Amino acid sequence: MDSLHKTKKQVKWEILETKELLHIDSRLTVSVQKVRLPNGRVVEDYYQVVYPESVIIAAVTHDNKVVMSRQYLHGFGDTSIVLPAGTVAKSETPLETAKRELLEETGYISPEWQALTELYSHVNYKGSKISFFLAKDAVKAAEPASGDLEEMEIVLLHESEIINAIRNRNIISIGTIT
Template structure:
């Protein structure tokens, strides 16, 4: 099986947060598709943050795509130059006011650990002391026609350690859920973000 050959690209939308392209592609059998549409958005990180009591840090905010208030794990765009772990710690603090204790891996320590060991952002990074931060991998948002990816980071034993900091377009409330309560909300449909559920499943599988 061979991949398609890209013959031409025309950007219909070319904005910092979204690109929509009309692509001309040649299939292995010679057939040409003149208008295959693809999407791109910046990579983002999904943050599975848990307290020492085993409670998940969750958020609620309005999502205009569905027109409803959504229950979610914290998440956010990875800024240029950030590792997924750094983005996870920053976004977790900004959205919920939770973070890691001083003896755990800090942002600068995470960067230094990667530099010393030669790890890149696709390699799991763990605390030298207590496995506080675990990188669980990156995954395509939609393999069919979406070029963006999301990364999954697990942070254990987080504590409330500061104030939130929202963008001017954000209004976010945070709450705590036990693992059993979270699974119950998955079952009844009140937690229904498919990519976030996939990230949670990846974490579950990592325990085996």
């Protein structure tokens, strides 16, 4: 049997107690759980950090350039090139959020959308679900109007330029690189 197939059934941990330590709107929840492992051992302090669901958009123009932005990222403390992304609002589907974020952050729209995959960040600590979308034949329809804290410069890059930007550490976000 190859390594991609389960060889043994994994048993879920039993949650004995959960205490919420911090809750900030829909932005962040931190809790600590008391859990019992399958071998009977009890872990008193298993921390969970939950972020809201988000989307990341790879928007490609008719001439195969990817719509990205160069911006200061305060958490990183420097400037980087990133794909458009955002948090899924409670009233929206991930696709609706992706369309809104692409327009707000870049001024681009797309007639053709494809859901690529759903991945999870920080899976040991719960993290969040991230939905990835491909927006084909993206065209500029407006000026960016994200209302975000950061100033952005829209950049259009070919695949080879993106690879070079990753190598040169001009792109450092794991979500963008994925």
